[in-house]
Amino acid sequence: MMKELQEEILRLKKETGAAILAHSYQSPEILEIADIRGDSFALSVAAQKREESTIVLCGVRFMADTVKLLNPEKKVILPVDQAVCPMADQIPPERVRRFKENNSDFTVVAYINTTTRLKAECDVCVTSSSALTIVKKLPDNPILFIPDANLGGWIKRQLPEREIELWDGCCPVHAAVTARDCALMKERYPKAKLAVHPECREEVLTYADYVGSTSGILSFAEQCKEDVIIGTEKSISDWLSLHHPDRRFPVLSKKLLCSNMRLTGLTDVYRALLGTGGAEIQIDPALAQAARRPIMEMIRLGE
Ligand code: SF4
Structure with a gap:
């Protein structure tokens, strides 16, 4: 059933001339059918290089907005309208x-x-x-x-x-992990390295062999010879376990599950391509102009 749905999505994608971009925290079945996988910034930049005029962004709202801000001429669809990052609007x-x-x-x-x-x-x-x-x-x-x-x-x-x-x-996902989680996992996997995301608390970072972004954690784990305890969303542990079955990539804590990232399923992507589901991103032009400025500054300074 899952394979059939994936094949149907790939067929529809071709028929509609759309590209599927998926954040690395998406489920393996979505990552498998994506044209591009990566973190939020990599996806926005990658969208600029795609020829397709429609982008289906599997992730959360701020990511789809960023893709739209950098690609105003493209149609950007978020498959699940309610998929938002709770940290994104913590400040009025x-x-x-x-x-x-x-x-x-x-x-x-x-x-x-x-x-x-x-x-x-x-x-x-x-x-x-x-x-x-x-x-x-x-x-x-x-x-x-x-x-x-x-x-x-x-x-x-x-x-x-x-x-x-x-x-x-x-x-709230990364901040829920504690030093006690690190101590327990280090005891359980004494030879494993520990890679954590800097969204974790300082008490967790002090235990880490590597601290870095999602892409950084993926590269670190892929280059390591040892098992690696994964201190970020569980999907990264799943992806590594699937592609490197000779090593173990246990997740640092069972709290590392982002329910918002998990909202999107294959059916949602299918419906987004059919035009019967999802939300097309629309941003007021004056707001878009103001919000694009700090993003362009990030690109300029990040080079
Ligand atoms: S893991 Fe979820 S809650 Fe945390 S920053 Fe990412 S999208 Fe937001």
């Missing part, structure tokens, strides 16, 4: 605007996991893989880093010379 945009009015010397740095309205209030966006490079290149002004205090804290500890204020947001 008005609060950032007020902060800037009272602190005009600050540069506001926004993690890409933010809503379009929030991006429009910021100076530059970053991803987990580009954050350090970009923050290093910013002028010497104080920085407000939003919304993830864990990612921001990780950057701040590496740049003690910079004045960086953190917002108290977090990814």
Whole structure:
């Protein structure tokens, strides 16, 4: 049944001239039929290079918005309208605007996991893989880093010379992991390496052999000779286990399941291609112009 549905999706994709882009946290059956797999930034940039005029983005809302912002001429469809990242709107945009009015010397740095309205209030966006490079290149002004205090804290500890204020947001999935989870898994897999995402708490990062973005964790695990404990969404552990059956990739904690990322199934992708499901992304042109600016700045500084 699953194979038949995948084949039907591939047929429809060809017929409609669409491309399927899937975030690495999607299920293996979706990743298998995707034209491009990767993190949110890689997907947005990849969308610009695709010839297809329709993009089906399997992930959460801010990712589809980012693809649309960078590819305004393309039709972008999110297969499940309710798939949103709870961290993306942890800050009302008005609060950032007020902060800037009272602190005009600050540069506001926004993690890409933010809503379009929030991006429009910021100076530059970053991803987990580009954050350090970009923050290093910013002028010497104080920085407000939003919304993830864990990612921001990780950057701040590496740049003690910079004045960086953190917002108290977090990814509820990664922030649920504790040092106790690390101690238990290290005991269970004493020879395994531990790779974690910087959205995890500091107490977790101190246990890690590697800290980095989703793509970074994938490369680290693929290059390792040992088993690797995966400190990010469970789908990464599933993907590695499927493609490297000779090694083990246990997930650091059973809490590492993002229910929003898991909302999209093959049927949703099928319906999105048929035109009977999903949501086409529409962004007000003035808002899009304001939100595109920090993303373009991220691309410029991240090079
Ligand atoms: S894993 Fe965390 S940051 Fe990623 S989509 Fe889920 S809640 Fe948002």
